Amino acid sequence: MKKILLFTLLITAIFQIAAQYDYTPDESNLESREWFQDAKFGLFVHWGVYSVMGGGGDMGIAEWIMHRKEMTVEQYERLPGFFNPIDFDPAKWVTMVKNAGMKYITITSKHHDGFAMYNSKVSDYNIVDGAPYGKDVIGMLKEECDRQGIKLFFYYSQLDWHHQDYYPRGRTGTHTGRAEEGDWNKYIEYMNTQLTELLTGYGEVGGIWFDGMWDQWDADWQLDKTYALIHKLQPATLIGSNHHKMPIQGEDFQMFERDLPGQNTMGFNNTEIGQLPLETCETMNGSWGFNIKDTGFKSTKRLIHMLVRAAGQNSNLLLNTGPMPNGKIQPENVQTLKEMGIWMEKYGETIYGTRGGPSGSKSWGVTTAKDNKIFVHVLDAEDNVIYLPLNGKTVKSATGFNKAEKISYRKHENGIILTLPEIDTNELDYIIVLTVT
Numbered sequence: 001m002k003k004i005l006l007f008t009l010l011i012t013a014i015f016q017i018a019a020q021y022d023y024t025p026d027e028s029n030l031e032s033r034e035w036f037q038d039a040k041f042g043l044f045v046h047w048g049v050y051s052v053m054g055g056g057g058d059m060g061i062a063e064w065i066m067h068r069k070e071m072t073v074e075q076y077e078r079l080p081g082f083f084n085p086i087d088f089d090p091a092k093w094v095t096m097v098k099n100a101g102m103k104y105i106t107i108t109s110k111h112h113d114g115f116a117m118y119n120s121k122v123s124d125y126n127i128v129d130g131a132p133y134g135k136d137v138i139g140m141l142k143e144e145c146d147r148q149g150i151k152l153f154f155y156y157s158q159l160d161w162h163h164q165d166y167y168p169r170g171r172t173g174t175h176t177g178r179a180e181e182g183d184w185n186k187y188i189e190y191m192n193t194q195l196t197e198l199l200t201g202y203g204e205v206g207g208i209w210f211d212g213m214w215d216q217w218d219a220d221w222q223l224d225k226t227y228a229l230i231h232k233l234q235p236a237t238l239i240g241s242n243h244h245k246m247p248i249q250g251e252d253f254q255m256f257e258r259d260l261p262g263q264n265t266m267g268f269n270n271t272e273i274g275q276l277p278l279e280t281c282e283t284m285n286g287s288w289g290f291n292i293k294d295t296g297f298k299s300t301k302r303l304i305h306m307l308v309r310a311a312g313q314n315s316n317l318l319l320n321t322g323p324m325p326n327g328k329i330q331p332e333n334v335q336t337l338k339e340m341g342i343w344m345e346k347y348g349e350t351i352y353g354t355r356g357g358p359s360g361s362k363s364w365g366v367t368t369a370k371d372n373k374i375f376v377h378v379l380d381a382e383d384n385v386i387y388l389p390l391n392g393k394t395v396k397s398a399t400g401f402n403k404a405e406k407i408s409y410r411k412h413e414n415g416i417i418l419t420l421p422e423i424d425t426n427e428l429d430y431i432i433v434l435t436v437t
Contacts, residue, residue, distance in 0.1 A: 028236035039103035044320035055291030062289030072177035088327025090144035101344030114162030151206035159212030170215030207238035278315035312366020314356035401431035
């Protein structure tokens with residue numbers, strides 16, 4: 001109780017300064033943004049008690065099973081009793097991430113079902129107090145991330161299908177059996193207390209990845225208070241929100257769900273691109289959480305192309321896995337990440353630390369740029385010539401990345417026209433290196 005009281009007093013003090021919140025990122029936050037843009041590749045982890053049901057026999061459900069199957073809180077509260085991931089090995093997870101060439105992990109600390117995957121003191125509805133496993137997987141993972149030099153970000157759902165005070169109800173979780181009453185301000189306090197736990201109990205946190213505002217846009221989310229709290233506790237921690245709109249005051253990066261920046265194939269992404277660092281998140285099959293029937297795994301080629309296109313559009317790729325209820329990563333995902341890691345080990349210099357190049361996204365591919373190099377990523381050679389704008393730069397040399405063969409080019413208007421050599425159809429990404437001044 002004393003710990004909860006301290007959290008409440010801390011939040012109250014920060015709320016008092018939040019009323020006049022006018023966010024200006026400090027130097028540590030700007031450094032975090034730069035690191036984030038350089039990192040380019042991270043692992044998204046959707047893991048919770050919903051994994052026990054393996055998708056419930058339906059495609060595309062997974063972490064949404066409480067809503068999709070119209071389960072009541074009373075029914076869903078039985079699931080934690082079956083959640084005992086005795087095969088969870090954080091060292092294997094983090095080693096897999098490093099070998100894949102990933103630089104950070106974003107893991108669900110609490111999803112829409114309200115179950116905390118860490119040792120929350122404000123509620124017993126968590127993996128330590130509410131599941132037979134009885135261990136803090138977030139804490140275990142954070143310790144291993146620190147040992148191996150991987151940053152850890154926390155996904156946190158603002159939407160909560162379990163908490164009584166998440167009221168008025170939103171568009172989802174309408175069959176949970178909760179009484180139609182509650183105190184919204186108490187829920188916001190609960191949320192901010194949990195965020196305080198995460199930001200004071202686990203050392204340096206890379207970022208907070210919010211989700212769920214779309215459940216009820218007209219709600220009084222009191223973002224100034226929440227964002228002020230986070231930036232007060234850890235100024236270097238980055239804030240992003242999956243609200244599918246332009247960034248809001250206090251946010252540090254802009255994200256796109258299953259779409260590259262500027263695209264909206266999913267039908268809910270904002271197509272405007274702001275000035276903040278960018279991130280695209282994508283699944284390896286069709287599900288975020290574990291779904292035993294979802295075997296539609298994307299090919300390594302397709303995912304490498306998405307990573308390259310993301311980098312060419314100045315964005316990171318946050319690639320998702322849904323661990324199984326025993327704590328192991330699906331073997332198909334392990335294999336894909338291994339193959340992507342082999343590619344990144346060879347070609348990572350054309351991705352890490354780069355920014356989007358001069359071409360933008362084209363049907364044939366993209367360009368990335370770093371220092372005096374422009375990397376031309378030919379993903380689909382429709383023709384044997386490519387025009388590149390150069391924005392006033394001069395090409396000193398053009399060579400193939402692998403064989404360093406000279407690539408023919410000629411000046412054309414404000415750029416150059418490259419003449420491509422014959423490219424092996426098995427080549428995932430034919431890369432040309434331009435040295436420019």
